[in-house]
Amino acid sequence: MDLQLLTQLNAARRNRQAAILLTDLGDGGSRLILKGDPVTGDLGTAVAKAFLSARSGIVEADGQRLFLNVHVPSPRMVIIGAVHISQALAPMAQMAGFDVRVIDPRTAFATPARFSDVDLVADWPEDALEDQPIDAFTALVAVTHDPKIDDWPLTSALNAEAFYVGALGSRKTHGRRVERLTAAGLDARQIGRIAAPIGLDIGAQSPAEIAVAILAQVIAALRRPTDPAQEQPSSPAAGSPVR
Amino acid sequence: MTTPIPGQTLDDQLDPLTLAERWMADGRKVAVATVIETWGSAPRPVGSHLVIDADGNFSGSVSGGCVEGAVISEAAEVISSGEPKMLEFGVADETAWQVGLSCGGKIQVYLERIV
Numbered sequence: 001m002d003l004q005l006l007t008q009l010n011a012a013r014r015n016r017q018a019a020i021l022l023t024d025l026g027d028g029g030s031r032l033i034l035k036g037d038p039v040t041g042d043l044g045t046a047v048a049k050a051f052l053s054a055r056s057g058i059v060e061a062d063g064q065r066l067f068l069n070v071h072v073p074s075p076r077m078v079i080i081g082a083v084h085i086s087q088a089l090a091p092m093a094q095m096a097g098f099d100v101r102v103i104d105p106r107t108a109f110a111t112p113a114r115f116s117d118v119d120l121v122a123d124w125p126e127d128a129l130e131d132q133p134i135d136a137f138t139a140l141v142a143v144t145h146d147p148k149i150d151d152w153p154l155t156s157a158l159n160a161e162a163f164y165v166g167a168l169g170s171r172k173t174h175g176r177r178v179e180r181l182t183a184a185g186l187d188a189r190q191i192g193r194i195a196a197p198i199g200l201d202i203g204a205q206s207p208a209e210i211a212v213a214i215l216a217q218v219i220a221a222l223r224r225p226t227d228p229a230q231e232q233p234s235s236p237a238a239g240s241p242v243r
Numbered sequence: 244m245t246t247p248i249p250g251q252t253l254d255d256q257l258d259p260l261t262l263a264e265r266w267m268a269d270g271r272k273v274a275v276a277t278v279i280e281t282w283g284s285a286p287r288p289v290g291s292h293l294v295i296d297a298d299g300n301f302s303g304s305v306s307g308g309c310v311e312g313a314v315i316s317e318a319a320e321v322i323s324s325g326e327p328k329m330l331e332f333g334v335a336d337e338t339a340w341q342v343g344l345s346c347g348g349k350i351q352v353y354l355e356r357i358v
Contacts, residue, residue, distance in 0.1 A: 028327045056290030067279045
């Protein structure tokens with residue numbers, strides 16, 4: 001592989017640009033294809049498919065055996081609420097490969113001392129996300145259980161079809177949340193996508209354990225996405241702890 | 244694809260391809276191993292990288308630690324010859340335990356030098 005190609009590939013990855021490194025397994029030659037680059041013929045079809053599935057693999061195209069290594073942007077996690085759970089969740093999620101941002105307008109919570117190595121924004125979510133709107137590659141984790149802070153990012157994430165949307169709060173809290181979001185014009189399918197109570201049911205008790213339950217649920221949503229058309233509104237599992 | 248964590252500068256916190264670029268900038272000779280095909284249960288998905296320098300330093304993984312040793316020794320030859328190599332690992336018989344995948348899968352690894 002040419003060093004210049006490696007440098008270009010790494011630059012594309014840093015800029016959150018989807019890219020494919022193509023290697024000709026016959027002669028060892030390689031080239032970089034950025035998403036949107038025009039590619040024709042058999043290869044064009046294979047490249048389009050690879051970008052869509054985000055799966056790397058060997059393809060036969062135009063009589064050659066080629067390896068397509070697909071690089072798609074790393075997923076983001078936006079955590080609303082600089083609370084105790086977030087202090088555990090943020091570093092865990094970074095370790096798992098997520099670009100993490102923690103947002104909380106309450107300056108007593110959002111202090112660098114509590115979040116030393118994390119992208120922390122002490123502002124309202126609508127302002128803190130201006131430079132980085134929630135997209136389909138984003139997981140939204142809302143853990144303040146304060147409607148003033150949580151509702152806007154939840155709505156924004158549901159409208160953007162974020163791959164994961166989770167919200168902390170008891171069933172009663174969530175019931176009221178559902179009423180507010182319905183009144184705000186979101187439909188039942190959208191609201192049904194909210195993971196609430198948040199996190200996998202593993203009996204988590206401490207903030208760090210709850211962080212593990214949330215991160216595991218986010219990873220499941222990322223790696224085993226369900227067909228949105230078949231998705232049912234989630235009903236909390238019986239006996240799951242109320243958060 | 245991992246975000247470097249501020250305050251943690253260990254090489255292992257960088258993803259293999261970023262580290263490979265840095266090693267090249269330091270004037271080191273570097274080979275990249277890539278999982279290009281898997282059969283059965285394989286610990287690392289297609290596209291995973293292991294980078295190796297001429298002194299045998301390495302980062303990343305192409306299996307769960309089962310065949311890295313063999314890939315690293317092959318890398319020395321690829322670095323000196325500059326010729327890419329295709330390596331295949333799997334459990335075929337008992338002797339394969341030495342450099343095989345105990346999980347019973349099979350993987351194909353493409354090993355090339357960065358020039």
